[in-house]
Amino acid sequence: GESVGLHLPTLSVQEGDNSIINCAYSNSASDYFIWYKQESGKGPQFIIDIRSNMDKRQGQRVTVLLNKTVKHLSLQIAATQPGDSAVYFCAEKSSGYSTLTFGKGTMLLVSP
């Protein structure tokens, strides 16, 4: 079957580089944001999340930045490895709701 990775914007980096994946959102009422990684043939895997009362949150090798002024979210991956190759999705939750709305994703390709 056709891969979910087709038709997606692609970011190609070299192993060891830092990667930045961007996501724009439109709902100013969104109060929670989350990043997922999806490898081919697998379900999405939680990476990191951030609430709207924060600008930055760090995890292991990953950092999420939130700019509410321009409704922009980014995921930074330090020292990118071939195992980081996957499709990355952002998702947002609107205040007062419990469901997530997902972006279409970005494919990250890491060359050795």
Place this chain on the structure above:
Amino acid sequence: DAGITQSPRHKVTETGTPVTLRCHQTENHRYMYWYRQDPGHGLRLIHYSYGVKDTDKGEVSDGYSVSRSKTEDFLLTLESATSSQTSVYFCAISERSGSLSPSYEQYFGPGTRLTVT
């Protein structure tokens, strides 16, 4: 996704036949969700459940129904499958029951690839 299983993992069926997909969790999470994933569309919510026998529609609910008779299981039924329902279907769960504060991160199952011919 060790605590979330989906069955079947692959299914091919003919137009007009009924199909039921099962999601089973062992995590005691309150919320369960069904999504479909198609190239160019990302993940789209079909239906979700916020408790036993409590369900609500998502963005693309037409042609689908759900049932949740116990915490662990959430069933997605296509009453009469159509070719437009060919997709990969994912189940997700969130918010462990008894949590003191709401948590919104969702954990996904491995997916079911459904082909309607």
